Amino acid sequence: MKLRISFEFFPPKTEQGFNHLLEHALLLAKKSPKFFSVTFGAGGSTREGTLQAVKMLTNKTNIPVAPHLAAFGMAKKDIIDILNTYKDIGIKRLVVIRGDLPQGAEQETGDFKFANELISYIREMTDNYFNIEAAAYPEYHPQAKNSHEDVLNLKRKYEAGANSAITQYFFNPDAYFYFLDACNKEHIKLPIVPGIMPIIQLDKLIRFSKLCGAEIPLWLLRNLEAYQNDTASLQSFGLEVVSRLCERLISGGAPGLHFYTLNHSELSIKLLSLLRIETASPLFL
Numbered sequence: 001m002k003l004r005i006s007f008e009f010f011p012p013k014t015e016q017g018f019n020h021l022l023e024h025a026l027l028l029a030k031k032s033p034k035f036f037s038v039t040f041g042a043g044g045s046t047r048e049g050t051l052q053a054v055k056m057l058t059n060k061t062n063i064p065v066a067p068h069l070a071a072f073g074m075a076k077k078d079i080i081d082i083l084n085t086y087k088d089i090g091i092k093r094l095v096v097i098r099g100d101l102p103q104g105a106e107q108e109t110g111d112f113k114f115a116n117e118l119i120s121y122i123r124e125m126t127d128n129y130f131n132i133e134a135a136a137y138p139e140y141h142p143q144a145k146n147s148h149e150d151v152l153n154l155k156r157k158y159e160a161g162a163n164s165a166i167t168q169y170f171f172n173p174d175a176y177f178y179f180l181d182a183c184n185k186e187h188i189k190l191p192i193v194p195g196i197m198p199i200i201q202l203d204k205l206i207r208f209s210k211l212c213g214a215e216i217p218l219w220l221l222r223n224l225e226a227y228q229n230d231t232a233s234l235q236s237f238g239l240e241v242v243s244r245l246c247e248r249l250i251s252g253g254a255p256g257l258h259f260y261t262l263n264h265s266e267l268s269i270k271l272l273s274l275l276r277i278e279t280a281s282p283l284f285l
């Protein structure tokens with residue numbers, strides 16, 4: 001089965017965190033992903049950490065790296081500096097998002113209000129040099145006026161020059177398939193790759209889901225709650241649920257899977273084994 005697989009990391013804050021990330025990235029590199037991605041704190045809060053993680057992964061693995069770049073709070077000049085740095089180290093792919101406003105932040109800071117504006121600017125300044133991934137929301141973005149407006153927003157990102165999209169995570173495959181239908185109706189000709197969240201810890205999952213507006217279906221939540229502090233059983237049940245989700249997505253035509261690893265390799269690797277996705281290729285350092 002030929003699918004586009006990618007793994008997302010966040011930039012660690014400590015040397016120990018970087019060592020941990022490298023250890024897990026090397027294990028995931030054996031799965032021959034199309035790319036690793038590294039998140040970027042809105043307003044540039046992780047600018048240095050993201051660059052450091054991108055450099056480390058570029059130098060120590062044979063996998064292309066796609067840094068995220070968040071529009072919020074950034075001046076055009078900062079964007080040019082960052083793009084030049086990435087060009088210098090051979091980066092060819094970016095994940096371009098708006099980012100989330102830090103609590104209490106003024107909305108008007110920076111030169112870009114929405115992700116499509118940053119995508120247009122990158123295209124204007126660098127033509128087709130970068131392959132650009134945009135964000136998509138099968139359960140719709142929490143700030144969207146309505147579902148149709150959010151689909152039109154993805155269309156704006158497509159028309160601004162995005163090459164493909166990665167979705168927020170979700171647990172209901174129908175959300176994805178209905179979203180694809182809505183995008184088709186709007187002639188959005190982007191591969192839309194589902195974002196997959198392995199279930200590692202219930203409290204974190206609940207917190208993230210509240211923040212990003214992803215639904216944990218009641219039946220799933222109640223089952224996960226029943227494991228209380230039995231992390232091993234919770235993860236094993238979560239693995240079953242998420243692998244069934246992935247099976248349905250793949251059999252319904254999803255072009256790939258993007259794993260939100262939270263800097264852990266184990267569950268993503270187990271999921272790939274359960275799904276029998278072709279991987280094994282030697283790792284060259």
Ligand code: FAD
Pocket residue numbers: 038039040041042068069070095096097098099100113114115116134135136141142143144145149150153157166167168169195212
């Ligand atoms: P946009 O596309 O700008 O949309 C934001 C909201 O504004 C939506 O509700 C949209 O419908 C609405 N909107 C857009 N344009 C208009 C308009 N012209 N008029 C009215 N409404 C409009 N966050 C980070 O901080 N760092 C990361 O590294 C990061 N990586 C991510 C990776 C993926 C794959 C995904 C799915 C999300 C990621 N996020 C990240 C989270 C993301 O930044 C937030 O979800 C953010 O709130 C929206 O980003 P966006 O790029 O979708 O924004």
